[in-house]
Amino acid sequence: MMARHSPSLLLWIAILATTLASAGCGGGDASKEIETLQSWRATIDLAAEARLHGWVTPRYADQLRDKGRKALSQGDELTSSDQVTPAERDSLSIAGAGLRAALARLDRTGP
Amino acid sequence: MKKIAEVALGVITGIGGFLEVGSLATSVQGGAEFGFQLGWAVLLGSISLMVLMEASGRLAAVSNRTLVDQLRERFGIRFFLLPLIVGFLVSLLVLSAEIGGVTLALQMATGIRFQLWALPIAFLAWLLLWRGTFGLVEKGASMLGLVSVVFAIGAAALHPRWTSVGAGLLPTPPAHDSARYWYLAVSILGASISPYLIMFYSSGAIEDGWTHDHLGINRVTAVLGNLFGGGLALMVLVVGALVFLPRHIHVDAYEQLALVLTPALSHPGFVFFLATLGITCFGTTLEIALAIAYLLAQGLGWQWSENMRPSQDSRFSTTYSLVILLAAIPILLGVNVLGLTNISMVLTAASLPVTVVPMVLLMNDRDVMGKSVNGVVANVALVALAVMSCAILLAALPLQLLGGG
Amino acid sequence: MKGICLVHDVLDVQVVDRTRRKMGRVDGIVIELRDGEPPRVAALLVGGSVLAERVGRWMLALTRGVLRLLRIEPAITRIAFEKVRVVGSCVELDLDAGSTSALRTERWLDAHVVCRIPGGTGAEKK
Numbered sequence: 001m002m003a004r005h006s007p008s009l010l011l012w013i014a015i016l017a018t019t020l021a022s023a024g025c026g027g028g029d030a031s032k033e034i035e036t037l038q039s040w041r042a043t044i045d046l047a048a049e050a051r052l053h054g055w056v057t058p059r060y061a062d063q064l065r066d067k068g069r070k071a072l073s074q075g076d077e078l079t080s081s082d083q084v085t086p087a088e089r090d091s092l093s094i095a096g097a098g099l100r101a102a103l104a105r106l107d108r109t110g111p
Numbered sequence: 112m113k114k115i116a117e118v119a120l121g122v123i124t125g126i127g128g129f130l131e132v133g134s135l136a137t138s139v140q141g142g143a144e145f146g147f148q149l150g151w152a153v154l155l156g157s158i159s160l161m162v163l164m165e166a167s168g169r170l171a172a173v174s175n176r177t178l179v180d181q182l183r184e185r186f187g188i189r190f191f192l193l194p195l196i197v198g199f200l201v202s203l204l205v206l207s208a209e210i211g212g213v214t215l216a217l218q219m220a221t222g223i224r225f226q227l228w229a230l231p232i233a234f235l236a237w238l239l240l241w242r243g244t245f246g247l248v249e250k251g252a253s254m255l256g257l258v259s260v261v262f263a264i265g266a267a268a269l270h271p272r273w274t275s276v277g278a279g280l281l282p283t284p285p286a287h288d289s290a291r292y293w294y295l296a297v298s299i300l301g302a303s304i305s306p307y308l309i310m311f312y313s314s315g316a317i318e319d320g321w322t323h324d325h326l327g328i329n330r331v332t333a334v335l336g337n338l339f340g341g342g343l344a345l346m347v348l349v350v351g352a353l354v355f356l357p358r359h360i361h362v363d364a365y366e367q368l369a370l371v372l373t374p375a376l377s378h379p380g381f382v383f384f385l386a387t388l389g390i391t392c393f394g395t396t397l398e399i400a401l402a403i404a405y406l407l408a409q410g411l412g413w414q415w416s417e418n419m420r421p422s423q424d425s426r427f428s429t430t431y432s433l434v435i436l437l438a439a440i441p442i443l444l445g446v447n448v449l450g451l452t453n454i455s456m457v458l459t460a461a462s463l464p465v466t467v468v469p470m471v472l473l474m475n476d477r478d479v480m481g482k483s484v485n486g487v488v489a490n491v492a493l494v495a496l497a498v499m500s501c502a503i504l505l506a507a508l509p510l511q512l513l514g515g516g
Numbered sequence: 517m518k519g520i521c522l523v524h525d526v527l528d529v530q531v532v533d534r535t536r537r538k539m540g541r542v543d544g545i546v547i548e549l550r551d552g553e554p555p556r557v558a559a560l561l562v563g564g565s566v567l568a569e570r571v572g573r574w575m576l577a578l579t580r581g582v583l584r585l586l587r588i589e590p591a592i593t594r595i596a597f598e599k600v601r602v603v604g605s606c607v608e609l610d611l612d613a614g615s616t617s618a619l620r621t622e623r624w625l626d627a628h629v630v631c632r633i634p635g636g637t638g639a640e641k642k
Contacts, residue, residue, distance in 0.1 A: 039361040046358060046370050055373040056381050059222035060366075067364050175605060176530075183541065184528050188570050191528075241633070244641045412530050412541035412562075414622070422637040425625035 030088035033078050037095035040071040044102035051109040058110075065106055072099050118331050124249060125336015126343065127256030129157075131395040132212030133205065133302035133456045134344045135388060136449060139371055140362045141295045142351025144288075147271075147279030152296040153348055154280050156303025157341020159499075162492045163467065165333035166474050166485070167309045171316035172325050173483045178313040178466075179409035181473050194306075194465040195410050199403060201462045202307045204455040206399040206438035210236075211448035212392030215365050216385045226445045233439035236396045240431055245318040245417035248401065252394025259343055259391055261372065261383035266346040268375040269353045276349055294514025297503055298453060301460030303344065304500075307402035309466060314405040318416060326483065350375070365449045396435070404431035453515065461507035463500035471497050520603050522557065530606040531562060531595075533613040540593070540618050542607055543567040560600070560607065562618050563592035593618040 047064045050056040078084060079092040141149035167178045174181065183191045214228035240248065285292035321329065354371050355362070362368065368388075372380030401417060404427050408415035414424040421428035441451065471493050474485040485493065520526060522545055531539050544561035568579035583590050593616045595609060602608040613619050630636040
């Protein structure tokens with residue numbers, strides 16, 4: 001006969017709740033932000049190439065542009081905050097400049 | 112001849128229905144960050160799904176009851192409450208993510224914000240379930256999902272070193288960021304081995320009137336469907352590895368994914384990616400909504416069948432209607448779809464023990480399975496899966512915190 | 517005569533009426549204790565409150581609270597054991613589900629929600 005036992009439902013719900021809550025945590029890490037800016041620079045570069053060749057539509061390129069700008073503003077916010085060291089600030093600035101340049105190249109591919 | 116057609120249809124359904132918002136995101140992310148190294152997770156996921164689907168199909172065909180029926184009957188309400196609540200919550204999260212996937216595909220195609228698509232897509236999904244049959248939901252959506260074969264074409268066009276892809280099918284320790292590597296591995300597993308799929312498959316066996324005569328079809332469908340489907344997911348990883356990794360692109364937003372096929376297939380790559388995302392997520396939306404309704408209806412003993420008119424099984428039809436609406440709300444509110452996808456995949460993986468562990472007992476119960484109890488091979492596979500699922504449960508929270516980035 | 521194990525073979529099993537319409541699961545079993553005689557199975561119970569009680573007092577309190585909030589009277593369907601025809605893969609009853617309160621919620625939803633939506637009624641889709 002199968003054993004009928006009390007399940008640890010509360011434990012599972014605790015894991016679920018904590019996992020959901022932890023999803024919004026993190027950030028403010030300079031090296032991670034630099035990686036994100038570099039990744040978005042590369043994304044926007046690919047988008048510019050795709051736009052130039054007509055692989056993607058202008059409206060899609062616009063959406064990526066918006067995302068790229070949002071990533072840039074988040075990077076700028078961290079760069080100008082007290083949470084980073086001078087060395088990190090320099091690296092963030094360089095990464096931000098790279099993304100800014102990529103966005104300008106995307107703008108030049110036209111509407 | 113009829114059996115061959117049935118098998119072929121089953122396999123096609125498996126292929127066309129394999130990819131969805133989770134497997135697309137996790138496979139591209141896996142490829143973008145670790146190249147072919149996470150290929151083993153895709154392979155393990157599809158083999159695990161093969162084992163579980165074959166078992167649940169066999170269970171349904173032999174006992175004329177679904178997996179959920181057996182969970183309630185054999186383990187009682189106090190245990191059943193766990194898969195009921197956990198299954199409901201996790202499936203609802205995944206359902207939200209799938210609706211998000213459809214709305215994002217439409218946003219990328221039309222420029223209209225994805226939040227505005229939430230209710231129209233929820234309505235369309237509801238309408239298809241309200242008016243359609245099980246066959247339409249299962250086979251119709253999956254047939255259209257064959258568009259996802261574009262990833263195999265894209266991967267081939269990028270000329271990967273197939274020996275390197277093959278090498279990735281064996282687990283190797285990561286050279287960097289172990290927490291992130293294992294987090295993605297768990298996410299990929301969660302994307303493949305979804306309890307809602309197993310419940311849907313076993314319910315489908317009853318909807319289609321499977322008996323002992325269908326055991327062969329069940330085996331072939333489960334194995335081949337998931338083998339080819341898993342192969343497609345592997346191609347998604349390969350494309351991510353060849354397009355995003357060299358460019359050091361980490362996926363932070365779902366919108367980035369639409370670029371992934373463009374270097375290989377130019378404009379058609381973009382179009383077919385959007386079609387794949389939209390269609391496969393929509394098909395999965397229908398499946399999960401039904402799976403949740405099956406879970407409640409079967410667990411609580413209500414009348415149920417997608418082939419009945421809604422008035423013949425009001426509680427069942429009301430459930431899937433409410434669930435679709437509920438799941439659309441986070442998307443309507445603009446929740447980050449990629450974030451929701453990643454979390455729901457990890458939680459899906461973490462929720463596996465509540466389904467897999469009881470299955471080990473059920474598949475060896477002669478009262479349930481008669482002569483079709485598990486053989487040695489099936490037992491080894493199922494027990495290994497159960498152990499793996501428990502390990503994932505223990506690791507899920509630490510990985511989310513350390514590697515969820 | 518072959519005996520049945522009440523917990524293994526009856527409790528939590530699907531209940532169907534004489535037309536094989538599903539009407540819930542055996543959520544509880546009533547056993548009558550009689551002086552000087554062996555206990556006998558008096559009835560089967562179908563209902564959410566019975567189920568909640570088996571889970572625990574907290575679940576029963578929660579269920580009662582929710583029902584009170586929605587102003588719904590808890591319905592427990594009591595089926596005399598004499599009405600049980602077969603105990604097998606499901607418990608088959610020698611009655612019509614419509615004559616019990618087991619489908620109360622189903623009927624309410626049908627009348628107030630489903631039937632008001634086009635396509636809700638009619639013959640089987642297939």
